[in-house]
Amino acid sequence: DQQVKQNSPSLSVQEGRISILNCDYTNSMFDYFLWYKKYPAEGPTFLISISSIKDKNEDGRFTVFLNKSAKHLSLHIVPSQPGDSAVYFCAASDRNRDDKIIFGKGTRLHILP
Amino acid sequence: SQTIHQWPATLVQPVGSPLSLECTVEGTSNPNLYWYRQAAGRGLQLLFYSVGIGQISSEVPQNLSASRPQDRQFILSSKKLLLSDSGFYLCAWTPGQGNQPQHFGDGTRLSIL
Numbered sequence: 001d002q003q004v005k006q007n008s009p010s011l012s013v014q015e016g017r018i019s020i021l022n023c024d025y026t027n028s029m030f031d032y033f034l035w036y037k038k039y040p041a042e043g044p045t046f047l048i049s050i051s052s053i054k055d056k057n058e059d060g061r062f063t064v065f066l067n068k069s070a071k072h073l074s075l076h077i078v079p080s081q082p083g084d085s086a087v088y089f090c091a092a093s094d095r096n097r098d099d100k101i102i103f104g105k106g107t108r109l110h111i112l113p
Numbered sequence: 114s115q116t117i118h119q120w121p122a123t124l125v126q127p128v129g130s131p132l133s134l135e136c137t138v139e140g141t142s143n144p145n146l147y148w149y150r151q152a153a154g155r156g157l158q159l160l161f162y163s164v165g166i167g168q169i170s171s172e173v174p175q176n177l178s179a180s181r182p183q184d185r186q187f188i189l190s191s192k193k194l195l196l197s198d199s200g201f202y203l204c205a206w207t208p209g210q211g212n213q214p215q216h217f218g219d220g221t222r223l224s225i226l
Contacts, residue, residue: 006156034214043119043203043217044157089157100172101215103149105156 003027004092006104014112019077021107023090026071030092034101035064035075038087047088048075077109085111115140119204119218127226132177132191134221136204139185144206146187147215148179151201163187164209199225 005024013019021035031052036044050057050064050073057064063076077084090104116139126132138144148160159172161179169179176195180188187204201222205215 036217041201041220041222043205043219046214046216049214100159100162102159103157 002104003030004090004102004104006088006090006107008107009105010108010110012110012112013080015082016079019075019080019084019109019111021075021077021088021090021109023073023075023104024071025073025092027092027094027102028071029094029097030102032093032095033064033066033073034091034093035062036089036091036103037084038089038106044089080109080111082111082113085109115206115216117204117206117216117218119202119221121221122219123222123224125224125226126194128196129193132189132194132198132223134189134202134204134223136187136189136218137185138206141185141206141208143184143209145209146181147205147207148187148189149203149205149217151203151220153200157203161189194225196225199223 003026034049035047037047038044048059048062048064050066055066066073087106087108089106091101093101119136145164147162149157150160151157161171163169163181166181177191201220203220204218207213207215
């Protein structure tokens with residue numbers, strides 16, 4: 001049972017435009033959501049997180065939106081840059097239970113010149 | 114600052130041979146430690162996590178085991194490797210008090226021949 005779903009395996013976006021990566025979850029007890037970026041042969045790097053008490057969190061070019069009623073979150077990157085080309089993982093946890101973070105399968109983002 | 118080290122970076126092993134991957138964290142005390150595997154084309158699967166010395170929780174039945182002989186050391190082992198054990202293995206840590214993102218090492222690429 002996949003609790004965190006990233007339904008788009010890949011996404012191509014023109015440099016300078018907005019990249020929108022989507023993620024859905026099934027466990028209503030999740031209260032902490034994260035996005036990670038991963039380059040080949042490297043470990044994932046933490047990008048941005050959001051608590052379930054918020055619906056938006058912004059850090060520079062990265063903004064995460066959370067829609068709890070739809071169990072959906074998204075990562076917006078604007079403007080997209082060539083260095084943003086990577087695999088992006090959505091993740092979630094139930095902090096009242098433990099520190100286990102459940103990851104989606106990832107979306108590969110290609111930034112086109 | 115805190116750092117996490119994993120080694121080796123790559124490993125090629127024959128089927129049936131033993132395995133030992135090591136992970137150490139510096140600059141923090143009593144971290145929560147995690148082992149993940151990323152198989153080809155798949156997301157990050159949590160294998161083991163530990164909240165303290167000698168405390169190991171296993172997430173999936175498998176051919177692998179984990180140990181935590183010291184506070185900041187986490188070891189992934191196998192007595193006899195299978196072909197299906199191939200993958201990219203990642204160690205991660207969070208502060209023991211929780212509510213923090215996981216921070217990952219650079220990973221070990223394990224190929225079983």
